[in-house]
Amino acid sequence: MAAAAEDKCGVLHGKYELGRMLGHGTFAKVYHARNLHSGNSVAMKVVGKEKVIKVGMMDQIKREISVMKMVKHPNIVELHEVLASKTKIYFAMELVRGGELFAKISKGRLREELARNYFQQLISAIDFCHSRGVYHRDLKPENLLLDEDGHLKVTDFGLSAFSDHLRQDGMLHTTCGTPAYVAPEVIAKKGYDGAKVDIWSCGVILYVLLAGFLPFQDDNIVAMYRKIYRGDFKCPPWLSSDARKLITKMLDPNPNSRITIAKIMSSSWFKKSVPRSLRKNEDEEFSFSGDKAKEEVETLNAFHIISLSQGFDLSPLFEEKKKTEKEEMRFATTKPASSVISKLEEVAKTSNFSVKKSDSSVRLQGHESGRKGKLGISADIFTMNPSLLVVEVKKASGDTLEYNQFCSKELKPALKDIVWTSPTEHSTPA
Incomplete structure (x- = not known):
């Protein structure tokens, strides 16, 4: 049973009734499922979190979700939505009955x-x-x-x-x-x-x-x-x-x-x-019209894709990380990549870092040596759809404790006004 997501009757999130298995691969099983609200059949791809984390394939899963949300076309299998529990990720997809x-x-x-x-x-x-x-x-x-x-x-x-x-x-x-x-x-x-x-x-x-x-x-x-x-x-x-x-x-x-x-x-x-x-x-x-693009962002606002429940640290669904010694953080934003890069440049300027940048990444390099040399930080910007970005910030070099202190005291406060949070959230992430 997938934590609280699937009850004893084989009903997923109170929405999908799982049926027979249609096929399986190394990391996923595909089941016939029925949407209890609409009565429509879907193919439910079930991916075990632990297995994909163990082999380092979580980025691949995230990328697949992002891509399938972007490419709506009659000749591409449609991804209806993504659900998750603590142990599994569920892709509700168009059921294609004719085989390979x-x-x-x-x-x-x-x-x-x-x-x-x-x-x-x-x-x-x-x-x-x-x-x-x-x-x-x-x-x-x-x-x-x-x-x-x-x-x-x-x-x-x-x-x-x-x-x-x-x-x-x-x-x-x-x-x-x-x-x-x-x-x-x-x-x-x-x-x-x-x-x-x-x-x-x-x-x-x-x-x-x-x-x-x-x-x-x-x-x-x-x-x-x-x-x-x-x-x-x-x-x-x-x-x-x-x-x-x-x-x-x-x-x-x-x-x-x-x-x-x-x-x-x-x-x-x-x-x-x-x-x-x-x-x-x-x-x-x-192609998406303006209104259609807006609809896409609204479906993503609930972040069924990757359960992005908070502005910062969007990975709890996928990764069981220790509370201490984190070496990366993520946040979502509806601002353009240029605004993210400008913010990071401002932080670098006030914190004595040099900057190297491209259209989708920024590298901050500290000038002073710490416990384990100079602190280096990389930020990669990923497009979820035309109006939504996810930024992944990682320690590239130096001491993890110094990196965490820099993130909490300087980086997070500086980025606060561009970080996206769900309209349903009433509190601002720390």
């Missing part, structure tokens, strides 16, 4: 018209993600679901990244993804463009849809990586000339010359029989 696209492919290659239909929906979803600064980074048929009407739905944003995660060179650097679908520049570990990596994976998916097997195959993973790195593959003879051209441009091992999504969508193969709902001029359907 992988199951369909495992029976053999698809007709070109059907493959094109799925591919058009995939590209529409990924183009939308990229327009929001979100890169999936683990696209494969197992992460593409089909509903009862055969509509494709992208899922599993656990390895996704925001444009905020780019380093100073403008690139992402985390090595991730599934080997057979991963782009050569990710293998090279030299930094990569998240959009171009997703395009490569979409190219592998298109090849698999049309061919019925992978373009880069080898029992030896090192040999397979060599093939990927060289772009060493052959198209089977039954592929049409236009399909071959498109796949070859998508599986270009040079990311600088690899085809863009805009050019994919304007290619003759892609444009053939494009469903009306996917045409570019109807993209407004998927």
